[in-house]
Amino acid sequence: MAKKKAEGYLSAKESRRISRENRRITNEFEKKRKRKNVPESEYLTEMHDPGNAVEFDNLHTYFFTDAGTVKSVDGVTFEVPIGKTVGVVGESGCGKSVTSLSLMQLLQRPQGQVVEGEIRLNMGDGKAYDVTKMPNEKLQELRGNYVSMIFQEPMTALNPVFRIGDQVSEVIALHNGEGKSKEEIAERSIALLKMVGIANSEGVYKMFPHELSGGMRQRVMIAMALACSPRIIIADEPTTALDVTIQAQVLDLLRNLKDKINSSIMFITHDLGVIAEMADYVVVMYAGRIVEKGLAEEIFAHPAHPYTIGLMASKPVVGKQVDKLYAIPGKVPNPINMPNYCYFKDRCEMCVAQCGGDYPHEVSLSATHKVSCYRYYDGKGEE
Numbered sequence: 001m002a003k004k005k006a007e008g009y010l011s012a013k014e015s016r017r018i019s020r021e022n023r024r025i026t027n028e029f030e031k032k033r034k035r036k037n038v039p040e041s042e043y044l045t046e047m048h049d050p051g052n053a054v055e056f057d058n059l060h061t062y063f064f065t066d067a068g069t070v071k072s073v074d075g076v077t078f079e080v081p082i083g084k085t086v087g088v089v090g091e092s093g094c095g096k097s098v099t100s101l102s103l104m105q106l107l108q109r110p111q112g113q114v115v116e117g118e119i120r121l122n123m124g125d126g127k128a129y130d131v132t133k134m135p136n137e138k139l140q141e142l143r144g145n146y147v148s149m150i151f152q153e154p155m156t157a158l159n160p161v162f163r164i165g166d167q168v169s170e171v172i173a174l175h176n177g178e179g180k181s182k183e184e185i186a187e188r189s190i191a192l193l194k195m196v197g198i199a200n201s202e203g204v205y206k207m208f209p210h211e212l213s214g215g216m217r218q219r220v221m222i223a224m225a226l227a228c229s230p231r232i233i234i235a236d237e238p239t240t241a242l243d244v245t246i247q248a249q250v251l252d253l254l255r256n257l258k259d260k261i262n263s264s265i266m267f268i269t270h271d272l273g274v275i276a277e278m279a280d281y282v283v284v285m286y287a288g289r290i291v292e293k294g295l296a297e298e299i300f301a302h303p304a305h306p307y308t309i310g311l312m313a314s315k316p317v318v319g320k321q322v323d324k325l326y327a328i329p330g331k332v333p334n335p336i337n338m339p340n341y342c343y344f345k346d347r348c349e350m351c352v353a354q355c356g357g358d359y360p361h362e363v364s365l366s367a368t369h370k371v372s373c374y375r376y377y378d379g380k381g382e383e
């Protein structure tokens with residue numbers, strides 16, 4: 001009798017079969033993406049609500065790895081209204097960055113692909129594009145101008161061998177440099193550095209990234225992201241690497257600049273305190289899906305999903321004495337082998353009899369507050 005293999009073990013033969021199959025699938029996606037002269041009609045679409053800057057609709061983003069398919073984002077639907085900040089929260093690995101990278105179409109390719117769903121980007125004047133169907137050449141025009149991203153790690157996102165000024169100027173020259181002389185671009189770069197609160201902006205213009213503190217590097221990243229007044233700013237944990245005082249300054253700065261250029265922010269973090277300070281809307285993700293979403297007030301005053309309740313309980317509160325902070329037991333399920341019941345069930349301390357059934361669908365608690373959990377199935381506006 002054949003020996004029982006350890007869980008997750010793949011034979012060389014099986015691994016080769018998966019690789020071959022992956023190549024076949026990803027080649028097809030890549031062929032589509034690399035086409036030239038794609039007519040606009042192929043990716044032209046309509047916003048469901050013209051008041052939104054971007055709408056994620058049933059987004060599925062998978063990574064086709066040799067160990068199997070990782071369903072990093074598995075049916076995510078939410079919108080970012082114009083001029084508002086949407087906080088996306090969830091623990092490490094739940095798909096926050098992959099959702100934002102899908103919007104920028106900066107996934108690690110060829111293995112990372114959007115396999116289903118739409119991402120509608122409001123271009124203004126009643127026009128909208130579906131980012132998932134756009135060819136590379138067209139997308140390049142939108143990055144920086146319409147959507148830009150402040151990355152998680154300023155030290156890795158900045159190039160260590162180029163001066164700060166050259167890196168900021170490059171963004172302007174690439175996206176907004178037509179008809180501008182070198183001097184004009186340099187002037188604009190220095191003005192941007194000043195705008196993000198760098199006092200010695202002319203000096204910093206000539207420095208290398210390693211000569212700046214973490215907070216200053218993050219400000220440079222923000223300056224680069226805002227260089228072309230984008231409509232949507234994705235801030236992926238922009239303050240994680242900073243100490244609290246600098247964190248507060250950077251958050252203030254982002255809030256003010258957002259109002260100045262009237263853009264929307266998609267703010268990604270696992271810090272609920274930051275969300276409370278920044279967000280108008282909150283989206284809570286768990287294992288590649290949205291488990292709860294709503295207005296920030298709703299989520300903070302009446303968290304409904306056991307995962308959100310757990311997140312709230314694990315946050316220290318000033319003035320509240322506790323012996324030990326709450327920790328959600330267990331860990332996120334293996335992304336290659338997701339169960340077909342509620343993904344949170346194995347960690348949930350509030351299970352009800354139905355929880356072993358299919359993955360729970362979304363239930364409306366109010367016009368804006370939605371939750372995917374069996375505890376709310378009893379007549380509270382099932383969809």
Ligand SMILES: Nc1ncnc2c1ncn2[C@@H]1O[C@H](COP(=O)(O)OP(=O)(O)OP(=O)(O)O)[C@@H](O)[C@H]1O
Pocket residue numbers: 063065070072090091092093094095096097098099108111112270335
């Ligand atoms: N290039 C890749 N290849 C394979 N899997 C990937 C890749 N990038 C991300 N993933 C997987 O996708 C899932 C979601 O990752 P993602 O980076 O979006 O998490 P996150 O929510 O941003 O976490 P964090 O808070 O740690 O930044 C994870 O399970 C991760 O392992």
Ligand code: SF4
Pocket residue numbers: 305306307342343344345346348349350351352355360372373374375
């Ligand atoms: S559906 Fe059940 S297992 Fe899942 S979060 Fe709700 S109560 Fe917990």
Ligand SMILES: [Mg+2]
Pocket residue numbers: 096097098152236
């Ligand atoms: Mg991330």
